[in-house]
Amino acid sequence: MGTDRWAYRSRLRAIDPLAKLWLTLGALVVCLGCGSAGVGLATLALLSAYSVVLGGQPVKTVVKCLLIPLAFLLAGSVTLVLRPLGEGAALWAVSLPVLGRWGVSVESLALAGTVLCRAMGAAACLFFLALNTPVCDLTAALGRLHAPALLVELMELIYRFLFVLSGEAGRIHTAQAARLGYGTWRRSITSLGELLSVLFVRALRRGERVYAALESRYYTGSLATVAGQYEKGTWLYGLLLATAAVQIFIWTLERGGLSWMLWR
Structure with missing residues (x-):
């Protein structure tokens, strides 16, 4: 990702x-x-x-x-x-x-x-x-x-939701292209407008599903992860x-x- x-x-x-x-x-x-x-x-x-x-x-x-x-x-x-x-x-x-x-x-x-x-x-x-x-x-x-825990967790969530947004845009664009939505300049402008009009709603729903998945895994406001084993460097x-x-x-x-x- x-x-x-x-x-x-x-x-x-x-x-x-x-x-x-x-x-x-x-x-x-x-x-x-x-x-x-x-x-x-x-x-x-x-x-x-x-x-x-x-x-x-x-x-x-x-x-x-x-x-x-x-x-x-x-x-x-x-x-x-x-x-x-x-x-x-x-x-x-x-x-x-x-x-x-x-x-x-x-x-x-x-x-x-x-x-x-x-x-x-x-x-x-x-x-x-x-x-x-x-x-x-x-x-x-x-x-x-x-670093403040809230800042770190916001970074993780924002990073994740940026690609939720990108993934939704990619799927909508693929569906439009499969229906020749970008065949001409005028049709491309129309398809782009439609994409932008539904993107936020689709991404919001997808984000809610991601948050529900977090809660189903006992998310309590803190994203606990296991520290990896690293070379000292x-x-x-x-x-x-x-x-x-x-x-x-x-x-x-x-x-x-x-x-x-x-x-x-």
């Missing part, structure tokens, strides 16, 4: 999820804290490589996952690239009657590039965790960190330090700090 089908096949599946969580959080904090495009790209490359080399995930799978946030980020970057400008130099500009002078400048391109790289680095961190750690292991790790903490060292080294290079240290 979701990324779990890849997580259960991962070579890191048997590693302590807490170690994978700390590696993800450490790389994520440094990536976002440095505010650097170079660090973002390095984080993107390193964490994606960890998923492929250490986790054994197919390159195609990792790339497909990263394309999802990339599409949204590229669309959002337009608002950073195209901005209101003063009288300064611009790479491209246009004067609008009411809105004034809008255009693209070197600064706006640099800002959009930095935000895009940082966001993609953060996405690579999260996909490393998602592709190598099943949700049940992740929630167990959060429980060991004494101490080497992942060393990998965290190495990753942070690479990130900080690149940040130092961007800031010109290395040349200053050599000169001193």
Whole structure:
């Protein structure tokens, strides 16, 4: 279900999820804290490589996952690239009657590039965790960190019901396609509207059945699970330090700090 089908096949599946969580959080904090495009790209490359080399995930799978946030980020970057400008130099500009002078400048391109790289680095961190750690292991790790029990259980239930919704949508779409509901553009629009109109009701009923199944298994508000047996994964903490060292080294290079240290 979701990324779990890849997580259960991962070579890191048997590693302590807490170690994978700390590696993800450490790389994520440094990536976002440095505010650097170079660090973002390095984080993107390193964490994606960890998923492929250490986790054994197919390159195609990792790339497909990263394309999802990339599409949204590229669309959002337009608002950073195209901005209101003063009288300064611009790479491209246009004067609008009411809105004034809008255009693209070197600064706006640099800002959009930095935000895009940082966001993609953060996405690579999260996909490393998602592709190598099943949700049940992740929630167990959060429980060991004494995260609020209500928050952990909400995560589990929301994750489950998201795919209840997705499954219902898939079945309705298959039934419509079998009846040539998407044969023409007009018919596709009509079928999509019908799908959306009944999806919520169908998903709500399915959710009620899932909850009834939980209650029939003595659900009392707490999802108790048996803790798995994991390898310690101490080497992942060393990998965290190495990753942070690479990130900080690149940040130092961007800031010109290395040349200053050599000169001193």
